[in-house]
Amino acid sequence: MTLTRLAFSTSIFLAPLALTIGCGDKDDTGPGDADTDTDTDADSDTDADTDTDTDVDTALMILYAEGSADLTPDSWSGNEAIVAYDLTGAELCRVTNPTEGVPSSYDCPDCTWQYDITWGAGSSEGASCDGAGMTAGMYDGAEYAYGYEPTYTYGSYSYDNVLVLYFSGYGFYAYGYATPSEDGTKVDYESFGFYAYYYNYN
Numbered sequence: 001m002t003l004t005r006l007a008f009s010t011s012i013f014l015a016p017l018a019l020t021i022g023c024g025d026k027d028d029t030g031p032g033d034a035d036t037d038t039d040t041d042a043d044s045d046t047d048a049d050t051d052t053d054t055d056v057d058t059a060l061m062i063l064y065a066e067g068s069a070d071l072t073p074d075s076w077s078g079n080e081a082i083v084a085y086d087l088t089g090a091e092l093c094r095v096t097n098p099t100e101g102v103p104s105s106y107d108c109p110d111c112t113w114q115y116d117i118t119w120g121a122g123s124s125e126g127a128s129c130d131g132a133g134m135t136a137g138m139y140d141g142a143e144y145a146y147g148y149e150p151t152y153t154y155g156s157y158s159y160d161n162v163l164v165l166y167f168s169g170y171g172f173y174a175y176g177y178a179t180p181s182e183d184g185t186k187v188d189y190e191s192f193g194f195y196a197y198y199y200n201y202n
Contacts, residue, residue, distance in 0.1 A: 061195070061198045062196075065080055065175075067079060068186065069101075069186070071115075071184065076146075078187075080096070080097055084134060093126035095124045095134050095136060097119040097139050099119055100118055102116055104145045106145050106166050111147035112149070114147035114166075132198040145172075147163075148178050152164065161177055161178055163176040163189045163191070
């Protein structure tokens with residue numbers, strides 16, 4: 001998996017999760033209402049969107065990879081979901097795939113473990129999967145590599161319990177956080193959040 005694995009929207013970009021972003025309709029050109037319709041933007045058309053205009057509105061969503069796996073020295077077996085939330089925290093869509101893996105062929109000198117993982121046939125649920133651009137089979141057959149670093153160092157900064165992801169030609173880099181069991185036979189993990197746009201068809 002690479003960071004572009006989540007980039008099914010061409011407008012996806014990295015952003016701190018704590019960042020507060022205000023967003024509005026694309027056709028809102030200024031404050032107030034300069035026309036005679038019933039919304040608060042400067043147009044004069046209506047549709048089923050919440051602003052009652054006829055465009056297909058866009059808004060921001062946040063994407064996460066959320067997963068868990070059983071680990072042995074020879075295998076990884078688990079499930080991973082790519083989940084889209086709107087900025088209120090409501091879930092828009094969830095695509096879940098089974099995952100299977102073997103010890104990675106890539107070198108991660110600071111990793112406790114690393115696995116080459118393959119995504120099986122996925123399933124989707126949620127009322128806004130179309131708007132989020134997500135389908136059940138979007139990651140079927142994908143192949144990526146994960147590792148776990150108890151302490152991840154980047155420059156002068158150190159972070160604990162980091163899930164790392166292999167980037168072809170560059171090596172493993174921080175992708176999220178992992179919580180391994182005390183005996184090392186299980187792991188729960190979550191990626192960092194990634195902002196992207198979705199189409200609001202509601």
